[in-house]
Each structure stands twice: as C-alpha cells, then as structure tokens.
Amino acid sequence: MTSNDRTRAQGGSALAQPLDLRIGRIAALVGLLVLGALVGVAGALAQGGWFPGGLLLALLGAAGVFHGGARLTGGRAGAVAPAAGWLVAVMLLTTSRPEGDFLFGAGLGSYLFLLGGMAVAVICATIGLPGQPPVPAARLGK
Numbered sequence: 579m580t581s582n583d584r585t586r587a588q589g590g591s592a593l594a595q596p597l598d599l600r601i602g603r604i605a606a607l608v609g610l611l612v613l614g615a616l617v618g619v620a621g622a623l624a625q626g627g628w629f630p631g632g633l634l635l636a637l638l639g640a641a642g643v644f645h646g647g648a649r650l651t652g653g654r655a656g657a658v659a660p661a662a663g664w665l666v667a668v669m670l671l672t673t674s675r676p677e678g679d680f681l682f683g684a685g686l687g688s689y690l691f692l693l694g695g696m697a698v699a700v701i702c703a704t705i706g707l708p709g710q711p712p713v714p715a716a717r718l719g720k
Contacts, residue, residue, distance in 0.1 A: 603651065607659040610647040614660025617643045618667035618695075625691045633687050637694050640664055644702035654703050661699035668692060 621636030628635075643664070647656035672692070 606651060607655060610659040611663040614643055614663030615667040618664035622668060622671050625687055629687050633691055636691055637698060640695050641698045644699055648702060657703040664695060
C-alpha cells in the first residue's frame with residue numbers, strides 16, 4: 579500500500595480527496611446555509627406571533643437545523659453553515675428601514691430569540707459528535 583493509498587484510506591487532507599466528494603460537500607454546506615437563513619426568517623416571524631410557544635418553536639427549529647447539519651456532514655462545518663445563514667438573516671431583519679419599520683420589537687421575546695439562537699448555534703457547533711471514525715482491521719503498527 580502506497581502512502582497516497584494510506585492517506586485516502588485514513589481520510590487524508592482535502593486535497594487528497596476526489597473532486598466529486600468535495601463538490602458534494604460544498605453543495606451540502608451551501609444548502610445548509612440557505613436552510614439556516616430560511617429557519618431564521620421563519621423563527622423571527624413565529625417568535626413574535628405566538629410569544630411563549632413561538633419562541634420555543636423557533637429555537638427548537640434552529641437547534642434541529644444546526645445539529646442536523648452537523649450530523650449530516652459529520653463535522654462542525656455542518657453546524658456552522660446553517661448558523662451563519664441564520665445569523666445573517668436575523669441580523670438583516672433587525673435593521674430598520676428608512677420608513678422606520680422593523681420586524682423585531684424591543685421586547686423580551688426578541689432578545690431571547692437573538693441570544694438563545696446564538697447560544698444554540700455555539701452549543702451545536704462545539705458538542706462532540708457521537709462515535710469515532712471506523713478503525714482499520716489491521717493493527718496500526720504493521
């Protein structure tokens with residue numbers, strides 16, 4: 579077995595991976611980014627409309643997308659991509675328009691949604707994924 583074969587068998591660097599795997603991973607991360615933005619918009623509308631239940635539903639939806647992305651991709655990038663989309667969408671919704679209109683009010687629910695969503699994103703990006711990568715059948719020293 580050559581050193582390149584061993585590098586590919588053990589996961590190796592991103593440059594050692596076939597091109598089609600990297601394109602699929604990039605497409606998955608872009609899809610998760612868009613999904614995170616959609617969840618951020620939906621959560622912003624739900625948390626204000628049905629206050630205690632809507633806030634809980636919005637935060638659970640965000641946690642589901644963040645954790646699901648991490649499980650889907652098998653790494654932290656899967657949680658960071660939807661979290662980035664969520665954060666961009668929510669921050670764009672917090673800005674006021676020239677007419678003075680805005681989506682978020684200065685209430686307890688909107689602050690809990692903003693800070694809670696950020697905390698959920700950090701938690702989902704930093705928790706360890708269950709299980710270890712598969713170990714080759716042969717001993718490592720031989």
